[in-house]
Amino acid sequence: MSKFGDGTMEKGIGSLDLTSAGSGTASRPARTRLWHYATPLGILAACIGLLVHALVQLSEVTETMQTDAPGNMLWVLGQAEVEALRSQNALTTARLNGWEENSRKMAEQRYELLISRLVLLAEGPQQRNLEALGSAGPIAELTAHVRSLDPALQPFGEDIAIELTEMLSRLGRELNRAANRQMVANWESLSAQFARYRQTVSQVILSVAGVIFGTLLLGWQIIVGKRSQLQAQEARLRAIQLEQELKGMRATAKYHEDFAAIVSHQFRTPLAIIDSAAQRLVRGGKPLDGAALLERQALIRRTVGRLARLVDAALMAGQLDNGLVDIDLAEIDLAVFARDVSDNFMRGMPERKICVEVPDSPLMARCDPALLAHVIMNLLDNALKYSRPDAPVSLNLSVSNGRVGCTVADRGSGIAEADLPHIFDRFRRGQNREEAPGSGIGLWIARRLVELQGGTLTAGNRSGGGATFTIWLPQVPAAPRTGRPEGCAGAGT
Numbered sequence: 001m002s003k004f005g006d007g008t009m010e011k012g013i014g015s016l017d018l019t020s021a022g023s024g025t026a027s028r029p030a031r032t033r034l035w036h037y038a039t040p041l042g043i044l045a046a047c048i049g050l051l052v053h054a055l056v057q058l059s060e061v062t063e064t065m066q067t068d069a070p071g072n073m074l075w076v077l078g079q080a081e082v083e084a085l086r087s088q089n090a091l092t093t094a095r096l097n098g099w100e101e102n103s104r105k106m107a108e109q110r111y112e113l114l115i116s117r118l119v120l121l122a123e124g125p126q127q128r129n130l131e132a133l134g135s136a137g138p139i140a141e142l143t144a145h146v147r148s149l150d151p152a153l154q155p156f157g158e159d160i161a162i163e164l165t166e167m168l169s170r171l172g173r174e175l176n177r178a179a180n181r182q183m184v185a186n187w188e189s190l191s192a193q194f195a196r197y198r199q200t201v202s203q204v205i206l207s208v209a210g211v212i213f214g215t216l217l218l219g220w221q222i223i224v225g226k227r228s229q230l231q232a233q234e235a236r237l238r239a240i241q242l243e244q245e246l247k248g249m250r251a252t253a254k255y256h257e258d259f260a261a262i263v264s265h266q267f268r269t270p271l272a273i274i275d276s277a278a279q280r281l282v283r284g285g286k287p288l289d290g291a292a293l294l295e296r297q298a299l300i301r302r303t304v305g306r307l308a309r310l311v312d313a314a315l316m317a318g319q320l321d322n323g324l325v326d327i328d329l330a331e332i333d334l335a336v337f338a339r340d341v342s343d344n345f346m347r348g349m350p351e352r353k354i355c356v357e358v359p360d361s362p363l364m365a366r367c368d369p370a371l372l373a374h375v376i377m378n379l380l381d382n383a384l385k386y387s388r389p390d391a392p393v394s395l396n397l398s399v400s401n402g403r404v405g406c407t408v409a410d411r412g413s414g415i416a417e418a419d420l421p422h423i424f425d426r427f428r429r430g431q432n433r434e435e436a437p438g439s440g441i442g443l444w445i446a447r448r449l450v451e452l453q454g455g456t457l458t459a460g461n462r463s464g465g466g467a468t469f470t471i472w473l474p475q476v477p478a479a480p481r482t483g484r485p486e487g488c489a490g491a492g493t
Contacts, residue, residue: 040221047214054207057200073129074182080117081175084168087114091161091168099156108151114168115150118143133185135178142171270303277303305348316374320448327368327452331476334365334404335397341376342395352384353392363397365404365473367453372471375446375457376406379469382442383410386467403455404475409468414461423459443469 090110094103120126121139130136149164156164277296319325335358342354376395383393391411398405415423426444443459446469450457455473462468 040218043214043218043221047211047218050207050210050214054204057203057207060200073126074179074186076117076120076126077175077179077182080114080121081172081179083110083114083117084172084175086110088165088168088172091156091165094156095158095161104156107156111151111164115147118146129182130178133178133181135174135181138174139171139178142167142174146171270307273303274300301348312374316445316449320445325371325449325452327371329366329368329453331364331366332369334363334367334406334473335359336362337369337372338376338395338397338406341373342380345377345380349384352389354380354384355392355394357394357396359397363399363404364476366476367455367473371449371453372473375449375471376408378442378446379408379471382469383408383412383467386410386412388412399475400472402475403472405470405472407468407470409462410466412466414465415459415467420459424457 087107087110090103090107094100094107097103118139121130122143127136130139146164146167149160149167151160154160277300316325339356339358342356346352346354380393380395387393387410393411394407394409396407396409398407424443424447426441443457447457450471450473453473455471458470458472460468460470
């Protein structure tokens with residue numbers, strides 16, 4: 001028992017568990033911390049980079065699709081070629097109509113429109129496109145020749161019309177060749193754009209796939225980290241639980257050790273008294289007279305009663321510790337009940353006095369009669385134990401704030417002020433009571449039993465000397481009755 005109760009082995013085990021549980025968290029290597037913190041940041045940065053790349057690619061594709069310079073160039077070439085043909089037709093019509101006024105004006109208007117189209121070709125992007133097609137030189141040369149035949153410089157005539165028609169025919173063919181070259185170039189550019197679009201879409205798909213993979217990897221990393229945290233937390237909780245269980249085992253071992261020591265001591269003394277009295281009864285020699293025989297019989301009965309109460313206390317403590325005490329609440333007249341309990345208790349100690357003070361009217365309380373009887377008898381036994389043999393103890397009832405109080409007071413030395421806060425602790429015995437027999441669990445059991453009935457048990461000192469213990473129970477309404485007379489039971493009544 002001593003080896004188990006001192007807690008040496010348990011303390012060593014608890015220290016080992018706590019140390020091993022704490023070291024797993026405190027001594028993590030640097031690379032583990034890097035994995036838990038740097039890796040998620042790297043994955044997040046990679047995902048952001050891939051998303052930015054995909055957005056840039058999509059932006060470039062959108063911008064390219066919105067710009068249609070080759071299509072515009074083809075339209076300008078087509079318009080210029082059409083105007084060249086229309087100018088030829090207008091000149092032919094004017095020649096056939098003998099250059100009448102309307103035909104001449106129509107030819108001059110077509111000429112002006114043609115010049116505007118040719119000027120548009122010679123500017124900015126169109127000029128660069130013509131140079132890329134290899135048609136800039138011929139078209140520029142024919143344009144200059146056509147502009148030299150401007151009707152504003154000299155009116156249209158037969159000779160000028162023939163020459164201009166020839167120039168327009170050559171210009172139309174050159175514009176047609178340029179348009180064909182531009183169309184071929186458009187097809188090649190479109191094929192290149194489609195190839196680039198496919199490449200860009202593939203890159204975007206790969207970027208999105210990379211983001212998804214990075215997200216999954218980041219989620220897995222978070223789950224792994226969370227699982228590690230949960231495992232560490234479980235380890236810490238398990239260590240705390242083991243420590244608490246170890247403390248409970250130590251407390252239980254200490255309780256068993258103290259209980260065994262007290263009970264063994266308390267059993268030894270009554271058994272010695274019984275043995276001594278029995279030896280006197282069976283000892284050879286002169287027979288004992290009637291008075292001596294009765295005295296030893298009473299001594300044996302009192303001692304057996306003490307043993308019975310000690311056994312009851314031990315059994316009740318075990319039932320309380322394991323939650324095996326059944327509560328059967330009822331409404332009883334506490335005045336009649338207290339008088340009956342006192343009378344039954346005094347049958348075993350007829351030489352002592354108990355003064356019972358109860359009111360004439362009923363005092364109804366809600367309680368468990370069997371458990372309350374156990375508590376009152378325990379308090380009466382303590383009061384008689386710590387009072388002088390010739391001094392009575394008192395039992396009186398009172399009412400306060402909807403509660404009924406049952407107070408047991410002795411005429412002993414009272415309770416030391418230092419002991420009052422701990423008087424109901426298990427195995428706690430007062431400084432002034434070490435010489436009296438007792439197990440140190442009676443008051444603890446009494447308080448627990450009263451609390452199970454919904455009441456309280458308080459302790460204090462009498463003004464005239466001695467200790468008082470008061471049981472407070474819930475009061476219930478009652479009808480009037482004729483009470484039993486007050487007085488002292490036992491010797492001297």
